[in-house]
Amino acid sequence: MAISEPVGPVAAFSPWNFPVAQLVRKIAAALAAGCSIIAKAPEETPSCAIELVRCFEEAGLPAGALNLVFGVPAGISEHLIASSIIRKVSFTGSVAVVRHLAALAGRHLKRNTMELGGHAPYVVCDDVDVGAVAKLACALKFRNAGQICASPTRFLVQESVFECFTEVFAATASEIVVGKGMANGTQMGPLANGRRLGAIDSLVRDAVDKGARLLAGGRRVGNEGFFYAPTVLAEVPLAARVMSEEPFGPLAVINRYAELDDMIGEANRLALGLGSFVFTTSVSRAARLTDEIEAGMVSINHFGLAAPETPFGGIKDSGHGSEGGCEGLQAYLVTKFVSQA
Incomplete structure (x- = not known):
């Protein structure tokens, strides 16, 4: 049989343009899959991230399941992605930044979801x-x-x-x-x-x-x-x-x-x-x-993007993987095959 298991601790990087929605997509999927998460929120919009995380804390989320960090982006990303604790990287932002983060993830063989820009x-x-x-x-x-x-x-x-x-x-x-x-x-x-x-x-x-x-x-x-x-x-x-x-x-x-x-x-x-x-x-x-x-x-014939129940993601230089929908949840799971005689 095939079993889905949490991929493990996640490092997530979110942008400033939708400071709650972008962050909550990553948090919700990680927690739903059974992963803990360290979220690097944008310096431009700190209050939104802090209040969002406070809501989870007040709702009774166990300590350590959700963690929030601010600071110099380069230093944080290099520390987290290189850490043996982190098993997955999720990033939303620019193509220029992701080239560096994807290289770091590849160097340390970390799974990653990258949602980048468009035109x-x-x-x-x-x-x-x-x-x-x-x-x-x-x-x-x-x-x-x-x-x-x-x-x-x-x-x-x-x-x-x-x-x-x-x-x-x-x-x-x-x-x-x-x-x-x-x-x-x-x-x-x-x-x-x-x-x-x-x-x-x-x-x-x-x-x-x-x-x-x-x-x-x-x-x-x-x-x-x-x-x-x-x-x-x-x-x-x-x-x-x-x-x-x-x-x-x-x-x-x-x-x-x-x-x-x-x-x-x-x-x-x-x-x-x-x-x-x-x-x-x-x-x-x-x-x-x-x-x-x-x-x-x-x-x-309408605006049908970014609903919570549908996948959101791009191809080519716009990234890979999806957030939202069951596809977004799958990104935080690994498959274990079990065979028993």
Whole structure:
């Protein structure tokens, strides 16, 4: 018979953009599988992690089952991953950081789950309700100020509906109220820090310099904080950095395509493959794009990613393994085969 057993103590590294949800995915799966866990939470959002762990403590979780640590990321990761106690590594973050962590895990033969960045295509075919799809696209793009790994970034719109989609999308983006999260009427908050503010502005300036059309935003909001206006660029050339670099902020790129083959080529051009979105009323088109778009997740005609009961993960440079669903639980288990005469 085959028996599933806990893999053992886990070292988990979580990011700042969803400081509770990202961390609780790792904690819940580890504990459910019977593993203890040491969580390295982000320095940018310490209070969320502390209060989350306090909830487990107050609920009666045995001491030592869940542990929280802060500090210099490089020092902590090198110490934990190299430790003979740790049996699995779970990381959510950037491709650049994971190359180092994956190398450490490989050196010490540690199992690992890596959920990294994306540059999600949002495909719009000419058989949809363009206005409705454009408004949904806008809501998805600027949620959490675009600081989401599976956020749609490259909007690939069929030529015959390109102008209509672009007009509705840009107008909707321009109406978004940017401000402090606790203020009445705020619809989009700030970026995480000054580095993100500068990074987004640099991508916008580069794209415009290379010939992109700026349809909305493209500027900082106010003189305090890290607020940046929801920004829409259209007809962006491939030479622009934003076509290859994940913006991770309130920046949308809208380009047109004529044939599905051209669009699929662009959707798969990058080494990233986390989330993707397809909008069409054609069953055959949906089936073809499901098969041919290279991504760990394909959401058709709605936003269907990141539900607790479904797997969340990417392929190629967007990582390997899944969080969420039964697949996420399996990542914390090992299989033992037992044969008895």
